[in-house]
Amino acid sequence: MSTNTTNYNLVKPGLNETADIEVINQNMDIIDSGLKNVSDKADGKISKSLATAANQFLLSSAVGQFVVKTVDEIKSLLGLGSAAYTNSNTYATAAQGTKADNAATQAALNTHLSDTTTAHGINNKLNVSTYNAHIAVSATEGAQGHVQLATSAEALAGIAAYKAVTPIGLEAKIADYGGIVGKSGSCTIVASDRNKVVYVDSVTASTVTIPANATVAFPVGTQITFLQSNVGTVTFAPASGVVLASKDTKRTIDGLYASSTLIKTSTDTWFLIGALK
Structure with a gap:
């Protein structure tokens, strides 16, 4: 069967x-x-007869065809010349990253970096001087250009007209307006008094000195309001070089609970307005 x-x-x-x-x-x-x-x-399998020796690579030269290349031949194909290499099992050591340097490669790199005729990475070979001139153009109210960020100090002082204000700078600017500052007697106004209400609480006469711009650079437009909160009189006195303008040259607050305001109108000129005597 x-x-x-x-x-x-x-x-x-x-x-x-x-x-x-x-x-x-x-x-x-x-x-x-x-x-x-x-x-x-x-079909398509690599024949055992094509097995390579150490430090050799098997490359496809066509469909179903292979050739054997040595390490030096592979480096030549990659444009590495005679650059040194390291075995994979020695990576992550202190020497990693120093294996591919040689004099020829370094010289070529130095030549490339010193090239000032074209801008690196720009396909149309834009001239560097043209590129630098472009990035140097600042924006204005009437022209397009690059905008730089203003520092908090610039935002606070109101300078750098064509710079953008950051949230931090805006916060500082908003915080600059308002608030109350207390004084217990004679004093010289300081930068932190800017745009504040200052009350003077003293039983004896007090003098408020206005410093020169070279001492404290208050921005033009600064306003400081003073309140007399006790029986001591409050009189304003300009430092040397400072002009203090007031109606009938009056410079003393007109009594308890009255107020007067200092306004800076130019570099070293202030106006004094309000209840004065």
């Missing part, structure tokens, strides 16, 4: 049976088909 093989189901006639040519041909067809499948799957 005939049996069949395990993998390809080939017919195996029994020992007491006569060989059947048709069965033999069927077996041959099965074997032929199986071999063809194996051959098709082998």
Whole structure:
């Protein structure tokens, strides 16, 4: 009685049976088909005969074709010349990052970095002088250009007209307006008094001195309001070089709970207005 093989189901006639040519041909067809499948799957595989030696690489030169290249040949293809290299198992050491330097590479890099005829990384080879001239153009009310951020001090002083104010600078500017400052007697006004209300609480006469711009550079437009909150009189006195203008040259606050305001109108000129005597 005939049996069949395990993998390809080939017919195996029994020992007491006569060989059947048709069965033999069927077996041959099965074997032929199986071999063809194996051959098709082998296409595109790298032949063992192409195994490389140490420090060599296998490169595809065309579909189904391969060539062996040495390390030096690979470096040449990559434009590395004779640059040194390190084994992967020595990476992450103190020497990492120093393996690819040589005199020729460094010289070429230095030449590139010293090139001032074109701007690095700009495809149309924009002239550096033109590029530098472009970035030097500042924006104004009537012209486009680059905008620089103002410092908090610039925002507070109201200078640098064509600079942008940051949130921090704006916060400082807003905080600069308002607030109350207390004085207990004679004093010289300071930068932190700017745009504040100052109350003078003293039972004896007090003098408020206005410093020269060279001493305290209050911005033009600064206003400081003074309140007399006790019985001591409050009189204003300009420092040397400072002009203090007031109606009828009056410079003393007109009594308890009265107020007067200093206004800076130019570099060293202040006006004094309010209840004066």
